[in-house]
Amino acid sequence: xxxxxxxxxxxxxxxxxNPLTPDQIRARAASADAPPGHGLALVAAAILLSGAMIxxxxxxxxxxxxxxxxxxEHGEVTLSWVVEGAAAPRLASPDIGPGxxxxxxxxxxxxxxxxxxxxxxxxxxxVIPASGAWRxxxxxxxxxxxxxxxxxxxxxxxxxxxxxxxLDLSDPACGAPVATATTRLAWLAE
Amino acid sequence: xGLPEPGPTPTDDALVTRWIAGDETAFDKLVTRHGPALHGxxxxxxxxxxxxxxxxxxxxxRVVRARSRYVAQGQFRAWLFxxxxxxxxxxxxxxxxxxxxxxxxxxxxxxxxxTSPALRLVRSREARALDASLQGLKEEHRSVLLLTYRYDMxxxxxxxxxxxxxxxxxxxxxxxxxxxxxxxxxxxxxxxR
Numbered sequence: 001x002x003x004x005x006x007x008x009x010x011x012x013x014x015x016x017x018n019p020l021t022p023d024q025i026r027a028r029a030a031s032a033d034a035p036p037g038h039g040l041a042l043v044a045a046a047i048l049l050s051g052a053m054i055x056x057x058x059x060x061x062x063x064x065x066x067x068x069x070x071x072x073e074h075g076e077v078t079l080s081w082v083v084e085g086a087a088a089p090r091l092a093s094p095d096i097g098p099g100x101x102x103x104x105x106x107x108x109x110x111x112x113x114x115x116x117x118x119x120x121x122x123x124x125x126x127v128i129p130a131s132g133a134w135r136x137x138x139x140x141x142x143x144x145x146x147x148x149x150x151x152x153x154x155x156x157x158x159x160x161x162x163x164x165x166x167l168d169l170s171d172p173a174c175g176a177p178v179a180t181a182t183t184r185l186a187w188l189a190e
Numbered sequence: 191x192g193l194p195e196p197g198p199t200p201t202d203d204a205l206v207t208r209w210i211a212g213d214e215t216a217f218d219k220l221v222t223r224h225g226p227a228l229h230g231x232x233x234x235x236x237x238x239x240x241x242x243x244x245x246x247x248x249x250x251x252r253v254v255r256a257r258s259r260y261v262a263q264g265q266f267r268a269w270l271f272x273x274x275x276x277x278x279x280x281x282x283x284x285x286x287x288x289x290x291x292x293x294x295x296x297x298x299x300x301x302x303x304x305t306s307p308a309l310r311l312v313r314s315r316e317a318r319a320l321d322a323s324l325q326g327l328k329e330e331h332r333s334v335l336l337l338t339y340r341y342d343m344x345x346x347x348x349x350x351x352x353x354x355x356x357x358x359x360x361x362x363x364x365x366x367x368x369x370x371x372x373x374x375x376x377x378x379x380x381x382x383r
Contacts, residue, residue: 001380010339015230029254123233
């Protein structure tokens with residue numbers, strides 16, 4: 001194996017998307033810099049934020065483990081899924097049994113490119129689209145292959161791992177997404 | 191008559207200068223330009239998604255706070271990665287615990303689940319062997335390989351990230367590369383002798 005082979009192997013996988021936006025980084029830096037006198041205000045803000053999060057959680061309770069990020073002025077992305085298998089299709093449980101598979105649904109509020117990344121030991125790896133670009137208009141989207149709904153089964157084996165949908169306005173590889181949403185699925189052993 | 195020349199892409203140093211002068215869009219460009227690579231480096235260094243995200247966030251917070259101390263010598267990426275590596279080290283205790291769990295999951299993963307006929311999404315055998323081999327190396331060897339082969343850094347840049355001289359970097363690369371190739375060969379990759 002030559003150095004060039006090694007370099008090609010190392011560069012085979014795309015880098016994962018940024019987990020935070022620059023605005024979110026600035027907010028964290030500002031809160032880290034806040035003097036002690038601002039503590040009360042931060043506590044109040046945290047209480048208000050907690051209330052808002054509970055309200056959002058109740059509102060989205062039909063889609064467990066849903067977590068959206070990103071500024072709304074650039075677009076939002078949502079991620080949900082349906083388990084398909086021997087039993088009836090279901091939404092409530094994130095446990096995926098042997099022989100079952102998952103159909104992801106990704107919502108976007110802006111035109112752009114969608115990607116779905118799977119958590120692996122080396123980072124989030126893009127699994128949908130497997131190749132090429134997935135250009136979408138605003139709305140709810142389900143991966144399709146040759147016109148048919150495409151289901152997904154992890155090839156990483158049993159374990160709990162996260163799946164992240166990303167919306168990028170210009171990059172088909174979703175290298176600089178304006179919004180992401182993450183869910184967690186548990187692939188059960190036989 | 192040819193096509194019009196595209197505008198020059200600003201260098202990292204130019205962006206930092208603009209950022210310090212108050213142009214926040216310059217910071218946005220730096221995050222867009224280097225964020226995914228930093229994230230990938232931290233993830234492969236740490237082998238843990240949650241820890242990598244935490245280290246990534248902390249790195250950029252430290253960059254925001256330390257930006258006025260950056261010396262513009264064309265090495266912003268190396269400076270950024272050196273901060274990232276320090277943040278990663280700060281997390282090492284919880285990561286070791288999680289790595290053990292990750293290794294256990296990988297062992298179970300040897301028995302592959304049958305993929306849906308509707309969509310076959312199989313990662314290459316070579317990429318998975320690289321994942322496993324890298325996780326079996328010491329962090330100091332993993333980092334030098336990642337910076338050199340994945341992120342195409344020069345020995346000087348790698349030295350700045352890792353706090354080593356150029357000679358030390360070259361020596362470490364030689365040793366780490368041998369360990370990696372041996373590990374890959376045991377997994378049936380690149381062993382074409």
